[in-house]
Amino acid sequence: MATTIKTRRTLAKAGVITGLVIGGLFAGLPVLWLLSTSFKSNGEVFQNPPKLITNSFSFDAYWEILGNGTQLRYFLNSYIVAFAVTILTLLVAVLAGFAFSRFTFPFQKTINAVIVSVQAVPPITLVIPYFGLVVGLGLYNTYPGLILTHMVFTLPYAIIMITAYLNTLPRELDESVKVDGGTGWTALWRILVPISVPGLIAVGVYTFMISWNEYLFALTLTRTDDMRTVPIGIQLLMGQHSYEWNQMMAMSILGSIPVLLLFLLFQRRFIGGLTAGAVKA
Amino acid sequence: MTSMTAPKTAPPTEERVTPGRTRSTLARRLIPYGYLSPTVLLIVVLMVVPIVMVISYSFQDNVIVQENPVFAGFANYTKVLTDPDFLAALENTAIFISVSTVAHLVLGLAFAMMLNTQLLGGVAKAVFRIVYILPWLFTIAVIAVIWRLLLDPSGVVNYVLHALGLIQEGVNWLGDPGKALWAVTFVNIWSGYPFFMISLLAGLQGIPNDLYEAAAMDGSNWFQRFMHVTLPQLRPVIVSMGVLDLIWTSQQFALIWMTTGGGPLHATEMLSTYTYKQAFSEYEFATASAAAVIVLLLTMILAFFYVRQQRER
Numbered sequence: 157m158a159t160t161i162k163t164r165r166t167l168a169k170a171g172v173i174t175g176l177v178i179g180g181l182f183a184g185l186p187v188l189w190l191l192s193t194s195f196k197s198n199g200e201v202f203q204n205p206p207k208l209i210t211n212s213f214s215f216d217a218y219w220e221i222l223g224n225g226t227q228l229r230y231f232l233n234s235y236i237v238a239f240a241v242t243i244l245t246l247l248v249a250v251l252a253g254f255a256f257s258r259f260t261f262p263f264q265k266t267i268n269a270v271i272v273s274v275q276a277v278p279p280i281t282l283v284i285p286y287f288g289l290v291v292g293l294g295l296y297n298t299y300p301g302l303i304l305t306h307m308v309f310t311l312p313y314a315i316i317m318i319t320a321y322l323n324t325l326p327r328e329l330d331e332s333v334k335v336d337g338g339t340g341w342t343a344l345w346r347i348l349v350p351i352s353v354p355g356l357i358a359v360g361v362y363t364f365m366i367s368w369n370e371y372l373f374a375l376t377l378t379r380t381d382d383m384r385t386v387p388i389g390i391q392l393l394m395g396q397h398s399y400e401w402n403q404m405m406a407m408s409i410l411g412s413i414p415v416l417l418l419f420l421l422f423q424r425r426f427i428g429g430l431t432a433g434a435v436k437a
Numbered sequence: 438m439t440s441m442t443a444p445k446t447a448p449p450t451e452e453r454v455t456p457g458r459t460r461s462t463l464a465r466r467l468i469p470y471g472y473l474s475p476t477v478l479l480i481v482v483l484m485v486v487p488i489v490m491v492i493s494y495s496f497q498d499n500v501i502v503q504e505n506p507v508f509a510g511f512a513n514y515t516k517v518l519t520d521p522d523f524l525a526a527l528e529n530t531a532i533f534i535s536v537s538t539v540a541h542l543v544l545g546l547a548f549a550m551m552l553n554t555q556l557l558g559g560v561a562k563a564v565f566r567i568v569y570i571l572p573w574l575f576t577i578a579v580i581a582v583i584w585r586l587l588l589d590p591s592g593v594v595n596y597v598l599h600a601l602g603l604i605q606e607g608v609n610w611l612g613d614p615g616k617a618l619w620a621v622t623f624v625n626i627w628s629g630y631p632f633f634m635i636s637l638l639a640g641l642q643g644i645p646n647d648l649y650e651a652a653a654m655d656g657s658n659w660f661q662r663f664m665h666v667t668l669p670q671l672r673p674v675i676v677s678m679g680v681l682d683l684i685w686t687s688q689q690f691a692l693i694w695m696t697t698g699g700g701p702l703h704a705t706e707m708l709s710t711y712t713y714k715q716a717f718s719e720y721e722f723a724t725a726s727a728a729a730v731i732v733l734l735l736t737m738i739l740a741f742f743y744v745r746q747q748r749e750r
């Protein structure tokens with residue numbers, strides 16, 4: 157009896173491990189191939205039979221990208237836009253979250269419903285009027301044009317998450333400041349914001365990722381190389397040269413590093429925040 | 438990701454309303470609006486005004502690029518709705534989003550259940566979890582590049598299929614009108630299942646263990662426990678993630694644009710690529726606006742089901 161249970165357990169374990177490995181190959185092999193191709197010479201990319209590591213293993217493709225002023229400018233642009241979007245989003249969302257969390261006021265539910273519904277509006281519907289608007293305001297092909305439009309994606313999520321975070325903080329914290337003669341404003345910046353740093357980091361990381369990865373607005377609202385961001389830069393490599401596959405892969409790896417690093421550093425908090433939103437939804 | 442419920446409001450702060458201090462009371466009432474003003478301003482500029490603009494463009498002609506807009510009534514809508522390319526895009530989008538969402542759910546659930554197993558140690562599970570989340574961490578531009586490399590006629594996917602004897606010669610997955618839609622759907626499945634998986638994993642961890650113990654007591658097998666405990670418990674997460682995924686997938690533009698551009702011969706044309714081409718390749722901004730408003734209406738129907746489902750919970 158005992159042995160059958162043990163055998164069944166071993167069998168079940170073998171089954172699960174087999175399943176996990178197959179799934180892992182499905183998820184991981186394309187990424188491994190991306191990495192492997194970035195170290196090849198372009199002539200070996202489609203060699204038959206395919207090899208993971210070829211004789212000409214080198215970092216040449218990376219040096220090509222890193223030595224190219226145009227590509228570096230894409231990275232600089234992406235960093236500028238994503239950092240600005242993150243800081244502005246957090247600033248605006250903290251103020252809004254404070255209002256939702258600590259006050260009751262007319263139209264509160266309506267305003268909240270509008271903010272939530274922004275998340276469902278298709279970007280393709282917005283991009284046409286944005287084009288008209290951004291050109292009209294003289295923001296076409298500028299950082300502010302991109303930063304402003306990216307916030308339509310980042311702000312609703314940030315407000316919802318920060319409101320939820322502030323709701324978990326006891327109101328006695330604010331009161332202690334008010335007893336000392338402080339106002340709501342000082343309570344927010346002296347007490348609530350410093351305590352909320354872990355939550356703000358999670359929201360900030362997600363905001364950064366959205367902005368770093370954004371494609372449609374960057375494609376339509378910028379025109380010249382000195383304003384293009386990394387996703388557009390990767391796409392431009394596909395047409396520009398006659399398919400320098402190894403450089404495209406190297407640029408892809410370099411372009412993914414910020415998001416991968418942020419994810420690995422904040423993994424636990426990040427997944428927690430995401431699922432808290434999705435499961436409770 | 439989305440919270441459809443209004444943030445819980447704390448009871449109002451004690452307001453000492455004393456006679457002769459009405460002005461300060463009014464000022465105090467305006468305080469929350471002060472905190473909200475940047476948000477409201479941004480929402481008006483980034484959503485309200487643009488939606489009004491796109492609706493008004495859709496009823497005009499000669500917008501944006503020409504200087505003399507004229508009222509056109511429903512002409513743009515008639516043009517879009519009778520355009521065979523638009524109807525093809527509608528059909529492709531329906532196939533793309535429904536197949537993607539079902540596959541995301543099936544894969545996400547299967548992977549989440551395997552990651553939730555009691556049979557493996559914490560470290561092994563943590564490693565697998567990172568590998569399983571990998572596809573989700575790459576931006577769409579990178580995913581497009583990876584799969585154009587893998588699915589190339591002389592790429593490694595064809596090599597493996599050929600070695601297994603499944604195909605005789607290199608298949609141009611993204612370039613063959615009969616296969617391209619399935620190829621981009623497959624790529625989208627690969628890139629999108631992790632989000633489902635993460636949510637379902639959290640859902641699985643939230644199922645009380647005694648439910649399984651009670652079921653085991655009754656002598657149920659693995660499959661019965663799955664059908665009668667796991668699925669019913671996960672149902673709310675599955676339904677809300679499913680509707681959200683339909684909405685998000687219908688908005689997928691970058692992946693299509695960078696793998697097939699909607700081709701070959703409109704085989705992978707989606708509502709998003711159709712609209713984009715009308716605007717930024719054809720410069721038919723009025724037609725594009727009509728298509729964009731139709732896309733918005735279709736999304737609102739999906740969002741309506743989402744909100745109704747959330748209310749029921």
